[in-house]
Each structure stands twice: as structure tokens, then as C-alpha cells.
Amino acid sequence: MRAFLYDRPTAVDEAVAAVAADPQAAFLAGGTTQVDLMKDGVWTPDRLVDITRLPLRGILVESQQLKVGALTTMEELAAEPVVAQRLAFVREALLHGASVQLRNMATIGGNLLQRTRCRYFRDPTVSACNRRSPDSGCAAVDNVARMHAILGVDERCIALHASDVAVPLIAVDASVLVNGPAGQRRIPLTEFWVRADEGPSIENVLGHGDLITEIDIPLLPQGWRSGYLKVRDRASYEFALTSAAVALQLDGDLIADIRIALGGVGSVPWRAREAEEMLRGTPVDPLRFEQAGRAVMASAFTVPGTAFKVDLAVRTLSRQLLTMTEAKR
Amino acid sequence: MTATQPDLGTWVGKGIDRVEGPHKVTGTAPYASDVTLPGMLHAVVVTSTIAAGSIVKIDSSALLTLPGVRAVFTHENFPRLNTPTQVLFGEAPVVPMQDARIAFHGQEVALVVADTPQEATEAARLLEITYAAEPPLLDPAGQRRETLPSSPDTSRGDTDAGWAAADVRVGATYRTPENTNNPLGLMGCVAVWDGDHLEIHDSTQGTIALRTILAGMFGVPESGVRVRVPYLGGGFGAGLNQWPYKILAAGAARELGVPVKLMLTRPQMFRLVGHRPNSEHQVRLGAARDGGLTMIEHRATSLSSMDFPAVGLLTSGTPHLYDCANVATVERTVRLNRRYPTSMRAPGEAEGNWAVETAMDELAHELGMDPLDLRLRNLATERDPATGKPWSSNAVIECCRVGAELFGWSRRDPRPASTREGDLLIGQGMAACGFFAYMPMSQARVTIYADGTAAVRSAATDIGTGTYTIITQVAADLLGLHPQQVDFQLGDSDMPASAHSGGSGLASSLSNAVIDAVSHLRGELLALAGPDSPLHGLAPDDVVCRDGALCRRDDPSAREPIADLLAGSGLVELAADGRLRPPEGAARDMVHAAAYGARFVEVAIDPMIGRLRVRRVVTVTDGGRILNKKLARSQILGATVGGIGQALFEDTLTDPGTGRVANGTFGDYLVAVNADVPDVEVAFVGEPDRYTPSGTKGIGEIGLVGVAAAIGNAVFHATGRRARDLPITVDQLMM
Amino acid sequence: MKTTRTTTRVPSAQDLYTVDVFTVVNGSPMQWRVDTRTTLLEALRDTAGLTGTKRGCDQGACGACTVHVDGKRVLSCLTLAAQADGRQVTTIEGLAGDDGPHPLQEAFLRHDAFQCGFCTPGQLMSAACLLREGRAGSDAAIREYMSGNLCRCGAYDNIVAAIRDVAKGAD
CATH class of the missing domain: 3.30.365.10 (Aldehyde oxidase/xanthine dehydrogenase, molybdopterin binding domain)
Structure with a gap:
């Protein structure tokens, strides 16, 4: 690990100023991605500004939304009763992510900013990585890809955004509040991440010195139900091969309204708007579930190791819809 | 003849708690990674980023200006060492950093030594190496591969005839991938020299093999090398071979004149301490309508590295499990520019x-027979079908x-x-x-003390299987003591030589060595019994140890307190050695x-x-x-x-x-x-x-x-x- | 630019890359001056000499380094020592009480919930929190919420049995 300077400010403005003033500085929160990347030698900041003592921890429950401090841990958010009542799929996604130890460390803000798990990205002895080093190529495309993305990617980069909780969060139109050198602004999560096929070396719209201070999560209206299905090789402690976050409101046999996002498939957490539109206002119909999934996958880019994910993602979504509508396959 | 030892049964068999368990649940059991010595430096291995070719240049001078860096070893300045001797337990290692050649991706190419692990790790990351890469041999189906036998071919009967005679036949190809042993304990060692004496705290499963190899390579007497392994963070075979990292640490410690600690990283555990290699199997089975096997053919291939032997054993069980007249096995390995294979649990x-x-299940399905019945119909239970001798x-x-x-x-x-x-x-x-x-040689020393307690010593290791406990139980029964009165010390090559913990051989080998040692100890004790003693003139098998006394087996009232026997000869302790003995009597004709x-x-x-x-x-x-x-x-x-x-x-x-x-x-x-x-x-x-x-x-x-x-x-x-x-x-x- | 350093002393060139950490480990106040890169795992093992906490991967993927920070189970390999400043840390060396071993330590021994013992300190620290978290209500829950602790020897069934035993005793 490269040697670095360490600061631990106590006010948000100080933290933002400290990072903004030094191009080689970065924020440090839970560290579960960052310390790992520093050990791998993939990420070599000269100065870490530890934000873990900033007053950005806690959950404010309002009538229509949760205001979640960016330093709230995954375990803390999962334990919030309102999350269980009104955002079941957020809770399920949280508890299906990582391990308890990691969830006690990892913050919600940091979770959204986690870097890809691609082993080619994480091994600096691999020179071909457009995400690390623009125009160097993509070793993953030519080698062993399995835990990689099939949506929002092309032959330049197939890096996966591996977050679980970001999947339901993007489905409910959560947004982040950002403090930066230019002041405060709000960014909807649907506009927060940059797809790999739109520029593999840029992961999100944050600028240097921008700090997520809060995540605002709209509560699902009364009468909605939601759920998160995660498919993986082992039963626990693994990133998703595919996942589906679904929230819907049934009116008899009719899907009155629906929100869908998919995980394990995108270079960014993947809002499946085509599927939502195909299903909104239609009767519960297993065949239509599958067609909706296929529509989302129409733009998939696969390599041999990820080809199975197209079918698996369709099935994952179908299964979750079947479960939530109690329809038969 | 080899008789089943009669004195086992009081403690042997009982499910007593692990005797070393209290150390493990309190975090006080010392593993190699826990050893710290005064003045110790920290070494980090740098590995190659090509799979074949050679090193053109390593610029280590820049590293020496970095904070804390004490030395950088490469093939240019690492000492030239003697060719390692072949040892009984495990293959001789490939000697690291003797030349510029690269034979696999991840090979050891440099060792950075610094004051702290952080400094060594960072310097290792910055080391610049120029390679002349050659196209590596990586495709097992490629044209330029070298194929070698990895287990002896076996054949009995006529498999073609068995195939022709079969009513039902199955044949298919089966594959298994590379698996990595990955004991949870990162492997590593601390090496320290005192003149020509080397002490090394390591993660080996075999203390004696490491001693022999290091002594030979560094040209020092075997008596001067001491290997310490009181605890092992698992191994599953990864600790059987004496890997290059140990040689690097010992070499650096000798050159620098201070203790050197070298711990591998988890990614290095995938590269430097072996794995279960990929394998491919063509299996053909033929059976009569009643399920009786008419032939078994098993042809297998594994992948191996350029410089290190294959593990083999893919077909080792096939000739023996089922009673079938026509059986053939063929096994090969393909040398590629891949990392070293080794034994992994049930290699x-x-x-x-x-x-x-799986083929048997396919056969059962084709026969319309219950898979269990197919096994019961064919399993060889009385005699080894390969030799015809009784099991x-x-x-x-x-x-x-x-x-x-x-x-x-x-x-x-x-x-x-x-x-x-x-x-x-x-x-x-x-x-x-x-x-x-599989039962390689073990030796043990049993010492009985005047206070009624006893010690057993052997250079064995306990990889987590329970060696500490089971040998304590065996000795307790043989000495007529409570397990708490028996102290079994292991993991030190200065103790009587022992097999490695591997091949499922240690429990049998070492328990029999202890039986032999206690038999000798009884003989030594009998020799102390004077002419007036009720035990005078008896043979070791005529007496047993019970309640602190040596007793006639057929009349326990004829006894001598062991403390009295010792005191009578001015002794405070008495020790006897034992070893695994070859089978005797009827056992010689058994498989x-x-x-x-x-x-x-x-x-x-x-x-x-x-x-x-x-x-x-x-x-x-x-x-x-x-x-x-x-x-x-x-x-x-x-x-x-x-x-x-x-x-x-x-x-x-x-x-x-x-x-x-x-x-x-x-x-x-x-x-x-x-x-x-x-x-x-x-x-x-x-x-x-x-x-x-x-x-x-x-x-x-x-x-x-x-x-x-x-x-x-x-x-x-x-x-x-x-x-x-x-x-x-x-x-x-x-x- | 105004920032708060963890110490008020005037730093020298080399001091810039060190940090002073004041922490309470197993009830004892400790002060470490360490390289900023030092993880909590390294500080515990190398600086404090508390080698019961193990390094199994150093990448947050095995759980062997699990310790408690302010009562919560975390991975010490991904926690910078500097981040433990002002925190209460508990390690395997501090799990037992003054009146003897923690019930989990006895149960692990009784149920043979370990073999090589290397993952055991992490398993025990994790299990101690699991009980506090109220997640030992069923075998399925124990298995799920203990899945962040790998045991390569495969003692999982016995780990579950040991935890179940203690959880029942605590009811």
C-alpha cells in the first residue's frame, strides 16, 4: 500500500475543502472497498480524509421518504423498522449483501460508490483495463468473465456494478444529496452512474471533492408490495449472478403499477423501464413476465462466460414476479 | 504375528475434547504467523507476470532508497544452493531464483526485505522487472505438449473381451477443475540462523522433510536444522511439499544475519503452494444384464507444471473397489507453463x-437397476481383486x-x-x-516420570485432524494413565522423526509407533525388576501398566509401582523409543x-x-x-x-x-x-x-x-x- | 485549509505518515504510533502483540480477523488502525470474563467446533455478536449470519451446534 497522509475532519465543509484542495486526496468511509483497493495497489491516493466522524449518520423518517445519512451503515438501515414495513426489498437487498461484519462497516453512501469486483480491474499487473487506464483495452472480454455485466457494456469494458441495495434504491427513484466545492446539489440515482459503454473510465457524475451526505429514499405507497430475489452460486456471502428488485401494486388480477430494477447484469444498477411499461396496467400473465424480461435483455452484450446471464436474468425477474403475484409458471 | 493391541479401549474411542482446544478457543495457540523474534525483518515475495520466458532486467537499486528497505534478492544475488535431495515424504522442491528462467505466471522472481511488512509490501509493488516473454504452453490440447505417465498403468484380464461380452455399456468423459487447497492460515515462516544452525518456524505438514531438504540445500548438518510447527492453520496437502518460499526466507536470513519473516498473501496461496490439478477421465463400463461388471476402463489425464512432478493417483482406486475380471487403467499428465500441482485432500x-x-450411476440407469444394488452386486469385500489377496x-x-x-x-x-x-x-x-x-514411517519416544506422569514426543504435526488428542488417548491407555497425565509434544524436528500429516497415514503410523515405544518401555521397566520381584523374568507382552504400576497381565495383583522401580535404580525418568513396525504373521499376506x-x-x-x-x-x-x-x-x-x-x-x-x-x-x-x-x-x-x-x-x-x-x-x-x-x-x- | 489532525504535535516529514491512535483494547487503554497504512489487524497483532486475531485473506473475504469495535463485529483487516482511534476494541483475548471462559468458548470445545483452530477466534467473535444481535433463533439464521466466517476445515455443523447450545442456555 502506498504511503498516505491521514486527516480526520469533524465538519463536512472541512472534509470537502480538504479533498478539493488536493487532487491526490480522497474521502475514506467504511473502507471495505477502498482499503482493499489500496492493498491491491489499484488505488493509490496520497491523502485520505476520513469522514467517518462527520455528523452524517442516522435515519430521519418522514411521511413520504427516508432521509438517510450517508454514513449510516448497511446494518443500521436494515434494522430500521420503517424499511421493513415500507421498503421490504431494500431490507432484503441489504441483508443479502456481503456479511454482517462488512455491513457493520460499509456505509450506504460508500455502497453506492463501490468499485467493480472485476479481477482484471483489481490486478494492477494486468495492463489492459479501460476502467483503470483509458484506451488500454479490456482483459476481461478476452479471458475469464462470469461475474461481469451484460447491460450497459460493450467490448471496451464489461465491469459490473455489484451493489445489491442500489438495485431497489434505483427502482424507487432514490436520490443523493451531494456537497461539493460548488455547493450542494441533488442527483437522482437514475442519473448518478455512468454506463461503461458511455465511457468505461468514468463511473459516476461526482466531481473531485464531491461528498454524498444523504440518500433520500421515497417510501413505497401503502398497498404496494416489494421483494428482492438474488441468484448466486453459494447460499450466502457472494455477489449476485443476477438479481431482481420488484415493487408493485396489484388491483385484483391487474398490475396497477410496478417498478423493476435488475442487479448482477449492468455496469450500473439497472432500472428496467421497458419491463415496467410492458407490465403496467396489464393482467398477471407469466408469459408476459418473460417477454418483459426479454425486452430488457434485447440490448445485452455478452462474452462466452456471461452468455448464460441473459436467460438467468429473465428467469430471475419472472420468478420474482411469479412469487409476488402468486401466479403459476 | 500382528495382534490387535489389547490395551486400547479405556480412553481410545471415547469422544474426549481436543486436548489443545483451550489454546485454540482463547487465541493463544501459536501459529507460524504469530512468531516474532527480536530484530526480525519482513520479506515479501514478488512474482512473475509472464508464464514463459526469462527475466531481462530487475531494477532493484531504486527500491533500496525507499524507507525501511534492507535488501532485494533476485536470481542475480540470491545464493546458489545445493540441489535438494529427494526425501521420503514429498517431492524435492524447485530451487527458487537460481536463474532468469520463467516457467509459470506467478513464479517467485524477487524477495524484498524491509523493517516492516507495510514497507516491504509497498516496495515489492514498485519493483520494475523487464521480461523476454515467450509464448507459453497453456493449452492441454496443444501440439507441443509433453505427456508423461503419472501413475503406473494397470491391467488385468481382457477389457476388449469384457466390452464385447457386456449386455449394457456406458462410456463418457468426465472433468474436474483445478481446486486450490486454501487452508485458512496463510502459509509462511520465520527463519533465523546461528552460525550453521538454522531454526525455522513454518507451516509445513512434515517437519522432518523440511529439515532434510534445508540442511542439504544449505550444506549444513541435519542435526543443526530445527523445524518448529506446534500449530498449523490447516493445509489439506498444501503443506506437504517444501515450497520455495521457505528456501527464500532461509536464504535471506542467512545472507542478512537476522531473523526473516515471510508470509504469503492469499493470492499467492493460489500460486505458490500447490493445488489439485485439472483432470479429464474417459471411463468405460460394461455389465451383464444382472449387473455384474464385465469390464472397467479408466483413462485419465491431469495437468502439471514444467518443473514439478504430477500428483497422479487419479486411477489409483479404480482397480480395487469392484470385483471385475477385466480392468485397465492408464494415467498421464501434461506439462504446461502452469503453477505447481500438489496433493489436495483425497488427491x-x-x-x-x-x-x-458417476459412470456407475449411468450404468445403473441403463440397466434399470437401483444404483445401490449395482454397488452391492460388485463391491470387492473379501479380497483385493487386483492381487487376489485378502483385505x-x-x-x-x-x-x-x-x-x-x-x-x-x-x-x-x-x-x-x-x-x-x-x-x-x-x-x-x-x-x-x-x-x-498409506502409512509412512513414524517414530515416537515415551518417557515415564517418577511423579507418575508421562510424555510422548514425536516430530509429527497436527494439521487440525486431532493428532494431539488421539495420541494422548493411545498413550493413556497403554500407560494406564488419565489423558491429563500424558503430555504429547509434537511439531519439533528435534523430536523422534515422524511422517508428515498427510495421506491419511499419520494416525495409524504414529499410534503404532507409540504402541512399539510403550512395549519397549515395559521391557526397560522389567529390566529394573530385581530377582525378588514378582515380575522378574517376564517379557514385555506379559505385563501391562495400570494405576501407576507394572502388573502381570494375567494376574494384576503381581505388581511393582513404577515409581519404586525407577527409584530403585536411581532414575527420575525412563524413556523408550518406538517405531512403526512392518506387519507380522498373517498380516504379511494381507493387502x-x-x-x-x-x-x-x-x-x-x-x-x-x-x-x-x-x-x-x-x-x-x-x-x-x-x-x-x-x-x-x-x-x-x-x-x-x-x-x-x-x-x-x-x-x-x-x-x-x-x-x-x-x-x-x-x-x-x-x-x-x-x-x-x-x-x-x-x-x-x-x-x-x-x-x-x-x-x-x-x-x-x-x-x-x-x-x-x-x-x-x-x-x-x-x-x-x-x-x-x-x-x-x-x-x-x-x- | 483547516483540518483536524488526530494529534496536536508539530509533525516532522516522517511523522506526516504516522498517526497516533488512542484506543481501549479489551478494557485496557492503549496508545499506538503507527504508519498511517497500518490496519487495525496489524496494530493488534504487531504493535499490541495480540496475535489471537488472525489474518486469513487480508481482503475482507474470510472473517478470520473479526473483532468488535464499539460492540459491533467488524473486519480488522479492512479497518485502518487510525479509524479505531477513540473506539473500544474487543479481541479474542478479551472474550472471556473475569470469572472464566465465555460460554461460547466452552461450547466450541464441547462440540468440537474447530479443527485447525485458525478461523476459531474470528468465529467466536462473530458468534458472540450474533447472540447479541438476536440472530441465533434458528439453525438457518445461525448459518446465514455466520456465513461471513469461512472454516476451511468444515466445522460448520459443530459451530452451529455450539452456538445453538449457548443461545438456548441464554433463553
């Missing part, structure tokens, strides 16, 4: 059994019968894809198995029997999303005499978890173009976690084995064998789809 058998026991023990039929009973096999609907529970397909599968007998087992598994598969969960496992083992029923059960449980990992998760991948390990972390290489494992039902059957006095058969590995095939066969039963390649993953199970 060869775990892969060969996957192939043969020293064999309860494989009982394993199958008891397992079937515990599992409720008779209630199974034999039709594939016949059982549904909601969205789930339920399947049940079984497999039979053996794990070859030393394998451990046997039968595995029964139930899986639930959600075919829509390819999700498989192992719901139930019944595992029955013939391990001869069980020395500690609690710890023996743990061995089988743990191996079952390893088998679940082999079946469903473990798959070390290699980049096809560069030979780089593609998934060399615990985040990317999946091993079974707690949630993957059901409650496993463990049972033991069989009698003490007749080959040695202790009657025990090693059980460290047998528990893994057969698990993968039973799972695969359950998958077929659940779905009607046959899995022939491991691991069986989501993408294979979507239907």
Missing part, C-alpha cells in the same frame, strides 16, 4: 471417484447398507425427475468409495486395506433459476478402529464440506492467454460457507483393521471421496440431466 481419488461413480479389513458393503438404512434409500422413487415439491425438483444420489492405505465409505445425498433444485441446495447428507465410513469418536466425526463432517465445495463451487480459473490465475482470492474462488451445509449425519462401521496393532485406518480424506459423485447423481435423479463436469453450477442447472 486423485476425489477426481477419479467422481468419474467412476486386512473391508466393510464397504456395510457402509452401503447402513447408509441406505439411515437415509431411507428404499423409499426413493427410482425414476429421474419424479419428485417435485412446489418449484423444486428433489433428487437422491449415492456413491461408494475407498481411499488407499493393507483402504478406508471405505458410502455417501447418500439429497438435493433440491429450482430449475427455473438453477439454484441447488444440498438438503441432506448421510455419510458412512469404515475407518477401522476409531480412536476418538467426536474428532473422527469432525473429520468426516469437514471433508463432506470439502466435497460439497468440490461439487458445487471450487474452480480455480486460468487466463487462457497469459496463464495468470483469474480468480485467486476468497472473494472470487468460492468455498462452501456455513449456509451451504446441511446437518450431516455421520456413522462409522467396521472392525479394527488387522494390518497393524492399533487397527486404525486414516480418515482424514475418505470423507471427501464420493460426495461429489453422490451430489451429481442426485442431480441426475432430480432432473434427468447428467452432470459430467465439475463444479455443477447455476448455468448447468437452469432448465
Whole structure:
């Protein structure tokens, strides 16, 4: 690990100023991605500004939304009763992510900013990585890809955004509040991440010195139900091969309204708007579930190791819809 | 003749708690990684980023200006060492950093030594190396490969005739991937020299082999090298070979004149301490309509490295398990620019059994016969079918019968894809198995003290299997003491030489060495009995130790307190050595029997999303005499978890173009976690084995064998789809 | 630019890359001056000499380094020592009480919930929190919430049995 300077400010403005003033500085929160990347030698900041003592921890429950401090841990958010009542799929996604130890460390803000798990990205002895080093190529495309993305990617980069909780969060139109050198602004999560096929070396719209201070999560209206299905090789402690976050409101046999996002498939957490539109206002119909999934996958880019994910993602979504509508396959 | 030792049974067999357990649950057990010596420096290995070619330039001078860096060793300045001697236990190592040649991606090319681990790690990251790369040999089907025999070919009868005579025939290709041992303890060592004396704290499974190799390579007397391994963070075979990292640490410590600590990283554990190599098996089976096997043919190939021998053993069990007149096995290995293979828990058998026991299930299906009945019809229980000699023990039929009973096999609907529970397909599968007998030499010293306590000493290691405990129990019974009065010390090469913990051989080897030592000790004690003693003139087998006294076996009232015998001769202690003895009498004409087992598994598969969960496992083992029923059960449980990992998760991948390990972390290489494992039902059957006095058969590995095939066969039963390649993953199970 | 350093002393060139950490480990106040890169795992093992906490992967993927920080189970290999400043840390060396071993330590011994013992300190620290978290209500829950602790020897069934035993005793 490269040697670095360490600061631990106590006010948000100080933290933002400290990072903004030094191009080689970065924020440090839970560290579960960052310390790992520093050990791998993939990420070599000269100065870490530890934000873990900033007053950005806690959950404010309002009538229509949760205001979640960016330093709230995954375990803390999962334990919030309102999350269980009104955002079941957020809770399920949280508890299906990582391990308890990691969830006690990892913050919600940091979770959204986690870097890809691609082993080619994480091994600096691999020179071909457009995400690390623009125009160097993509070793993953030519080698062993399995835990990689099939949506929002092309032959330049197939890096996966591996977050679980970001999947339901993007489905409910959560947004982040950002403090930066230019002041405060709000960014909807649907506009927060940059797809790999739109520029593999840029992961999100944050600028240097921008700090997520809060995540605002709209509560699902009364009468909605939601759920998160995660498919993986082992039963626990693994990133998703595919996942589906679904929230819907049934009116008899009719899907009155629906929100869908998919995980394990995108270079960014993947809002499946085509599927939502195909299903909104239609009767519960297993065949239509599958067609909706296929529509989302129409733009998939696969390599041999990820080809199975197209079918698996369709099935994952179908299964979750079947479960939530109690329809038969 | 070799008689079963009569004095085992008071403590032997009982499920006493691990004697070293209190150290492990308090964090006070010292592993090699926990050793700190005054003035110690920290070394980090730098590995190659090409798979074939040579080093053109290493610019180490820049590193020496970095904070804390004390030395950088490369092939240019690392000492030239003697060619390592071949040792009995394990292959001689490849000597690191003797020239510029690169033979695999991840090979040791430099060693950076600094004051702190952080400084050494950072400097190692910055080391610039220029290579002249050559196209590596990585494709096993490529044209330029070198193919070598890795186990002797075997043949009996006429397999062509057996094939022609068969009513039903099956033949298919089965594959297993590379698996990495990955003990949880990162391997490493601390080496310190005092003149020509070397002391090394290491993670080896064999202290004596390391001593012999290091002494030879550094040209110092074997008596001056001391290897210390009181605790091992697992190994599963990764600690059998004396890997280059130890040589690097010892060399650096000698050059620098200070203690050097070298710990591998987890990614390096995938590259530098071996793995279970990929294998491919062509199996053909023929049977008569009644299920009687008419032929077995097993041709297998594994992958190996350029400079290190293959593990082999893929076909080792095939000639022995089933009673069949026509059997042929052929085994080859292909040398490629790949990292070194080694033994991994149940080496060869775990892969060969996957192939043969899956083929047996295919045969049963083609015959329309219950897979259990096909096994019962063909298992060789009286004699080894390869030699015709009687087994020293064999309860494989009982394993199958008891397992079937515990599992409720008779209630199974034999039709594939016949059982549904909601969205789930339920399947049940079984497999039979053996794990070859292997029993290298061990020696032990037993000392009895005037205060009534005793010590046993041997250079063995306890890899977690329970050596500390079972040997304590054996000695307690033989000496007539409570286990708390027996102190078993191990893990030190200055003690009497012992086999490594490996090949499931140590429990048998060492327990028999202790039996021999105590027999000698009784002889020594008898020699102290004067002419007036009721024991005068008796032979060692005529007496036993009981309640602090030496007694006539047939009349315990004729006794001499051991303390009195010692005091009478001015002794405060008396020691005797023992070793594993060759079989005697009838045992000489027997075939030393394998451990046997039968595995029964139930899986639930959600075919829509390819999700498989192992719901139930019944595992029955013939391990001869069980020395500690609690710890023996743990061995089988743990191996079952390893088998679940082999079946469903473990798959070390290699980049096809560069030979780089593609998934060399615990985040990317999946091993079974707690949630993957059901409650496993463990049972033991069989009698003490007749080959040695202790009657025990090693059980460290047998528990893994057969698990993968039973799972695969359950998958077929659940779905009607046959899995022939491991691991069986989501993408294979979507239907 | 105004920032708060963890110490008020005037730093020298080399001091810039060190940090002073004041923490309470197993009830004892400790002060470490360490390289900023030092993880909590390294500080515990190398600086404090508390080697019971193990390094199994150093990448947050095995759980062997699990310790408690302010009562919560975390991975010490991904926690910078500097981040433990002002925190209460508990390691395996502090799990037992003054009146003897923690019930989990006895249960692990009784149920043979370990073999090589290397993952055991992490398993025990994790299990101690699991009980506090109220997640030992069923075998399925124990298995799920203990899945962050790999055991390569495969002692999982016995780990579950040991935890179940203690959880029942605590009812």
C-alpha cells in the first residue's frame, strides 16, 4: 500500500475543502472497498480524509421518504423498522449483501460508490483495463468473465456494478444529496452512474471533492408490495449472478403499477423501464413476465462466460414476479 | 504375528475434547504467523507476470532508497544452493531464483526485505522487472505438449473381451477443475540462523522433510536444522511439499544475519503452494444384464507444471473397489507453463471417484437397476481383486447398507425427475468409495516420570485432524494413565522423526509407533525388576501398566509401582523409543486395506433459476478402529464440506492467454460457507483393521471421496440431466 | 485549509505518515504510533502483540480477523488502525470474563467446533455478536449470519451446534 497522509475532519465543509484542495486526496468511509483497493495497489491516493466522524449518520423518517445519512451503515438501515414495513426489498437487498461484519462497516453512501469486483480491474499487473487506464483495452472480454455485466457494456469494458441495495434504491427513484466545492446539489440515482459503454473510465457524475451526505429514499405507497430475489452460486456471502428488485401494486388480477430494477447484469444498477411499461396496467400473465424480461435483455452484450446471464436474468425477474403475484409458471 | 493391541479401549474411542482446544478457543495457540523474534525483518515475495520466458532486467537499486528497505534478492544475488535431495515424504522442491528462467505466471522472481511488512509490501509493488516473454504452453490440447505417465498403468484380464461380452455399456468423459487447497492460515515462516544452525518456524505438514531438504540445500548438518510447527492453520496437502518460499526466507536470513519473516498473501496461496490439478477421465463400463461388471476402463489425464512432478493417483482406486475380471487403467499428465500441482485432500481419488461413480450411476440407469444394488452386486469385500489377496479389513458393503438404512434409500422413487415439491425438483444420489492405505514411517519416544506422569514426543504435526488428542488417548491407555497425565509434544524436528500429516497415514503410523515405544518401555521397566520381584523374568507382552504400576497381565495383583522401580535404580525418568513396525504373521499376506465409505445425498433444485441446495447428507465410513469418536466425526463432517465445495463451487480459473490465475482470492474462488451445509449425519462401521496393532485406518480424506459423485447423481435423479463436469453450477442447472 | 489532525504535535516529514491512535483494547487503554497504512489487524497483532486475531485473506473475504469495535463485529483487516482511534476494541483475548471462559468458548470445545483452530477466534467473535444481535433463533439464521466466517476445515455443523447450545442456555 502506498504511503498516505491521514486527516480526520469533524465538519463536512472541512472534509470537502480538504479533498478539493488536493487532487491526490480522497474521502475514506467504511473502507471495505477502498482499503482493499489500496492493498491491491489499484488505488493509490496520497491523502485520505476520513469522514467517518462527520455528523452524517442516522435515519430521519418522514411521511413520504427516508432521509438517510450517508454514513449510516448497511446494518443500521436494515434494522430500521420503517424499511421493513415500507421498503421490504431494500431490507432484503441489504441483508443479502456481503456479511454482517462488512455491513457493520460499509456505509450506504460508500455502497453506492463501490468499485467493480472485476479481477482484471483489481490486478494492477494486468495492463489492459479501460476502467483503470483509458484506451488500454479490456482483459476481461478476452479471458475469464462470469461475474461481469451484460447491460450497459460493450467490448471496451464489461465491469459490473455489484451493489445489491442500489438495485431497489434505483427502482424507487432514490436520490443523493451531494456537497461539493460548488455547493450542494441533488442527483437522482437514475442519473448518478455512468454506463461503461458511455465511457468505461468514468463511473459516476461526482466531481473531485464531491461528498454524498444523504440518500433520500421515497417510501413505497401503502398497498404496494416489494421483494428482492438474488441468484448466486453459494447460499450466502457472494455477489449476485443476477438479481431482481420488484415493487408493485396489484388491483385484483391487474398490475396497477410496478417498478423493476435488475442487479448482477449492468455496469450500473439497472432500472428496467421497458419491463415496467410492458407490465403496467396489464393482467398477471407469466408469459408476459418473460417477454418483459426479454425486452430488457434485447440490448445485452455478452462474452462466452456471461452468455448464460441473459436467460438467468429473465428467469430471475419472472420468478420474482411469479412469487409476488402468486401466479403459476 | 500382528495382534490387535489389547490395551486400547479405556480412553481410545471415547469422544474426549481436543486436548489443545483451550489454546485454540482463547487465541493463544501459536501459529507460524504469530512468531516474532527480536530484530526480525519482513520479506515479501514478488512474482512473475509472464508464464514463459526469462527475466531481462530487475531494477532493484531504486527500491533500496525507499524507507525501511534492507535488501532485494533476485536470481542475480540470491545464493546458489545445493540441489535438494529427494526425501521420503514429498517431492524435492524447485530451487527458487537460481536463474532468469520463467516457467509459470506467478513464479517467485524477487524477495524484498524491509523493517516492516507495510514497507516491504509497498516496495515489492514498485519493483520494475523487464521480461523476454515467450509464448507459453497453456493449452492441454496443444501440439507441443509433453505427456508423461503419472501413475503406473494397470491391467488385468481382457477389457476388449469384457466390452464385447457386456449386455449394457456406458462410456463418457468426465472433468474436474483445478481446486486450490486454501487452508485458512496463510502459509509462511520465520527463519533465523546461528552460525550453521538454522531454526525455522513454518507451516509445513512434515517437519522432518523440511529439515532434510534445508540442511542439504544449505550444506549444513541435519542435526543443526530445527523445524518448529506446534500449530498449523490447516493445509489439506498444501503443506506437504517444501515450497520455495521457505528456501527464500532461509536464504535471506542467512545472507542478512537476522531473523526473516515471510508470509504469503492469499493470492499467492493460489500460486505458490500447490493445488489439485485439472483432470479429464474417459471411463468405460460394461455389465451383464444382472449387473455384474464385465469390464472397467479408466483413462485419465491431469495437468502439471514444467518443473514439478504430477500428483497422479487419479486411477489409483479404480482397480480395487469392484470385483471385475477385466480392468485397465492408464494415467498421464501434461506439462504446461502452469503453477505447481500438489496433493489436495483425497488427491486423485476425489477426481477419479467422481468419474467412476458417476459412470456407475449411468450404468445403473441403463440397466434399470437401483444404483445401490449395482454397488452391492460388485463391491470387492473379501479380497483385493487386483492381487487376489485378502483385505486386512473391508466393510464397504456395510457402509452401503447402513447408509441406505439411515437415509431411507428404499423409499426413493427410482425414476429421474419424479419428485417435485412446489418449484423444486428433489433428487437422491449415492456413491461408494475407498481411499488407499498409506502409512509412512513414524517414530515416537515415551518417557515415564517418577511423579507418575508421562510424555510422548514425536516430530509429527497436527494439521487440525486431532493428532494431539488421539495420541494422548493411545498413550493413556497403554500407560494406564488419565489423558491429563500424558503430555504429547509434537511439531519439533528435534523430536523422534515422524511422517508428515498427510495421506491419511499419520494416525495409524504414529499410534503404532507409540504402541512399539510403550512395549519397549515395559521391557526397560522389567529390566529394573530385581530377582525378588514378582515380575522378574517376564517379557514385555506379559505385563501391562495400570494405576501407576507394572502388573502381570494375567494376574494384576503381581505388581511393582513404577515409581519404586525407577527409584530403585536411581532414575527420575525412563524413556523408550518406538517405531512403526512392518506387519507380522498373517498380516504379511494381507493387502493393507483402504478406508471405505458410502455417501447418500439429497438435493433440491429450482430449475427455473438453477439454484441447488444440498438438503441432506448421510455419510458412512469404515475407518477401522476409531480412536476418538467426536474428532473422527469432525473429520468426516469437514471433508463432506470439502466435497460439497468440490461439487458445487471450487474452480480455480486460468487466463487462457497469459496463464495468470483469474480468480485467486476468497472473494472470487468460492468455498462452501456455513449456509451451504446441511446437518450431516455421520456413522462409522467396521472392525479394527488387522494390518497393524492399533487397527486404525486414516480418515482424514475418505470423507471427501464420493460426495461429489453422490451430489451429481442426485442431480441426475432430480432432473434427468447428467452432470459430467465439475463444479455443477447455476448455468448447468437452469432448465 | 483547516483540518483536524488526530494529534496536536508539530509533525516532522516522517511523522506526516504516522498517526497516533488512542484506543481501549479489551478494557485496557492503549496508545499506538503507527504508519498511517497500518490496519487495525496489524496494530493488534504487531504493535499490541495480540496475535489471537488472525489474518486469513487480508481482503475482507474470510472473517478470520473479526473483532468488535464499539460492540459491533467488524473486519480488522479492512479497518485502518487510525479509524479505531477513540473506539473500544474487543479481541479474542478479551472474550472471556473475569470469572472464566465465555460460554461460547466452552461450547466450541464441547462440540468440537474447530479443527485447525485458525478461523476459531474470528468465529467466536462473530458468534458472540450474533447472540447479541438476536440472530441465533434458528439453525438457518445461525448459518446465514455466520456465513461471513469461512472454516476451511468444515466445522460448520459443530459451530452451529455450539452456538445453538449457548443461545438456548441464554433463553
